[in-house]
Every structure is written in C-alpha cells, then in structure tokens.
Amino acid sequence: MKPIKTEADYKLALKRLEKIFDASTGTPKSDEADILELLIDEYEKKHYPIDPPDPIEAIKIRMEEMRLKQVDPANAIGGESRVSEILNRKRKLTVKMICNLTDKLNISPKVLISDYQLTR
DSSP states (O other): OOOOOSHHHHHHHHHHHHHHTTOOTTSHHHHHHHHHHHHHHHHHHHHSOOOOOOHHHHHHHHHHHTTOOTTTTHHHHTSHHHHHHHHTTSSOEEHHHHHHHHHHHOOOHHHHOOTTTEEO
C-alpha cells in the first residue's frame, strides 16, 4: 500500500479495489479496500474536482423529484411571482429564502449558497 501520486498509481488502485471490493468485513482485504477507498477519494478530489450544482437547477430538480408545481414553494420564497423571478434568474435568493427552501425542499444550504447567487 502506497500513496496515489500519479495517474498510473490511480489506475492500479482502481483495479485493485475492483478485485477486493466485495471482501468480507473484518478481513485484511476488507481493511485494504477501506484504505484504498480513502486514497482514491483524496486523489479524485484533487485531480477530478466536481463543481457544486447550480442553486436554481438544484431547486428545479428537487421540485421535479417531489412532483411540485411552481406555486408549491411560494410560501418559502415569498409568493408565486417571486418563485417565477427566482426560477427565471430575475431575482437572487436571500438568506431567508435559503433557510425556508432548505426546510421545504430538503436541500442542503451548501447547495443553495453561492457567491454569485446570494443577497441579503
């Protein structure tokens, strides 16, 4: 077991993890898989970062998942017209809206907060 420093190391680690992934819990191979997962995760975070989702797209996706209509989050945002303005990017989310949407749509505040989106 060694740190993953190169793309070649990364590919070898993935191949090894694939072989031992289903190891029985509590076995040396299971322990090795746990360590490999951590090493692979750290390498991926550094070399393959994933941008956070767009807050408005996250709201739209969550509403679709919950089968909500545009009128449904009106109380959380401040009225039907405000929902339209937010979803059409004509108005920015406020801290109060983010708090309300977090509760109503069960979306992490981290997803809804972004430097370009947040106003007071």
